[in-house]
Amino acid sequence: MAGESPMANEEFNDGLLDFLARSPTPFHATANLAALLAAAGFAALDEIADWALQPGGRYYVVRNGASIIAFAMGTDPLHRNGIRMLGAHTDSPCLMVRPNPERNRRGYFQLGVEVYGGVLLNPWFDRDLSLAGRVVVRAADGSLAARLVDLRRPVAVIPSLAIHLDRDVNRQRSINAETDIQPLLGQIAGEGQGDLRALLAAEIGGGEVLDYELCLYDTQAPALVGLGGEFIAAARLDNLLSCYAGVQALIGAAGGQTRLVVCSDHEEVGSGSASGAQGPFLESVLTRLIPDAAARTRVLAASLLLSADNAHGIHPNFPAKHDDNHGPLLNRGPVLKVNHGQRYATNSLTAARVRDWARAAGVPLQSFVARNDMGCGSTIGPLTATRLGVPTLDLGVPTFAMHSIRELAGTADAASLFTLARCCFEHQGPLAVR
16 A cells, blocks of 8 residues: 555546535435445445345445445454444534424525534625435325435535625624525515525425425535645535545455444434434444444453544644644644543553554654643544444544635545555454453
8 A cells, every 4th residue: 555656546536526526415415425335336324224244245224315424344363453444424514404493584585593502603694505415205105215315516605794884894703693694585576486495396306395304515626736736625624535435445445354334423413312323323333233232342442443533733823823833834734633531532552553544654754732721622533432332443634724614634644644544444353352
């Protein structure tokens, strides 16, 4: 892996940009990951069916249409070598459409929205927005079916207030999330207009729309930017970049190790759901892989989870927001995230193992520690470690504008995360540091 050419990085990033463009919601991202896995020979499993897993078999299972676990059954002894795991999340901060969203103000058709996660709201103004998500419909025969919908075309905008009406906007701007970010979809000229469910029914070809989970998203396509094309600019880099890198590493890895990728929904709102990292999804899959409780405890103790979620790169305009010795740079490698208050699950044993892999693969690594006078975010690593007892390390690609409608990462870092994940999956022998 250490000898990969720049063209390999370019091909990886081309695939990443295409995946990001086709994945405006966790539902779409999960469907696209499942399609990648199926094309690579992974078999789909149904949670309500019996599983007949075979050594050497490759499988995936989806929960709630927005979380996915994929795994390859190895031939090496699990109690000695454990399972190589990578975790990421499919959701991103956004604006979700409310159940009764239609609003008519001064003849303008607007939608009521709910803020999902820690959204950076300012960049949502004056963008060409579309709608995507999951719709549940009743067909003519009375059956219910879930459908993915993506309007793709710009159908909404949140216009800024002109500076003439807010002279202090460049010095101070506070956004009221209830009143200031209602998107504008058009003008109402007659009866029957401004009906979201009718619009959705027409989009999916008919049926009664019973319910939906929809969000707004920016229609601007992902792109490589910078004089040398060294940056990736896109929505949902946090954390679809890690999902894509993990799944591609799982598909491409070789060897007799059992390996697994879990991409969970609802991380941005705490992961407390049936399909989130605090829920039982991963544990239930591991129970079916290793039914005996004592054996499962032994396997998990011998395993390692890479919790892959984006890290804060040091911003050249705001360097004081970082500790002087822990300011990650874009395109200088993935970041090991450390917090001794256990907001991150990295410890010296898990970090040493990953540093050893990175050296062998020729992947540079960086470290992030939050300033003592600033809060530290968290991610799925500590949640999964707490629930399962599996040794865990938190790492991620350094990023600017995290939780904005358009984020920025380095092209070299995205490919490096893929290389490091594949090295983890292909490692021979026990994982534990003795």
